Amino acid sequence: MTSEKQEILEKKGWKIGSVKDFLGLTEEEESYIDLKLKLSANLRKLRIDRKLTQIEFARMIKSSQSRVAKLETGDPSVSIDLIIRSLLALGTSNKEIARTISS
Template identity: 50%
Template sequence: MDQAKRERLVAKGWKVGSVSDFLDLTAEESILVEIKLALSQNLKERRQKLMTQTELASKMSSSQPRIAKAENGDTSVSIELLIRAMLATGATPQDIGQVIAGVR
């Protein structure tokens, strides 16, 4: 795994406190993290073009802080919430599938 990718993953506190901890991520765990980050980034791009975090939150009965966390790749945010948020921005299953398929 290359340095750039590692830094990208480590950036937001993704489970790691040290490099060796990081290396203990199985391949599957690491892919899962990348899927979350990809959804997170895409959500932010979509949402910024359309509305504020507060507006999106109200559309999906969530809260602005939760949207902020979702867009910043916070580890406490589930894939479920990321997908619900994408859908609330008008994303289709095709859009979402494409984001996930684009990982790696």
């Protein structure tokens, strides 16, 4: 299961990039995790740049502090959809999102 493997990776401290050649991850799974973690990390960076706490940001996107925490760590329970909508709420453009993905 993809989610479980991602969970393992994160528990072991794996971050952006460098997830290749590990366990039985297919290229597809690797790319998906990479993509998600890049967007998550970017979200955290932007929130901090704007000097917002997770609670403040959660109110902006009508969510909760705990979900923001999960968003920023690429938790298996969050969708790329929600990460992208959160980035857009911070004023991120599609081109910036594209740059993040290909970083």
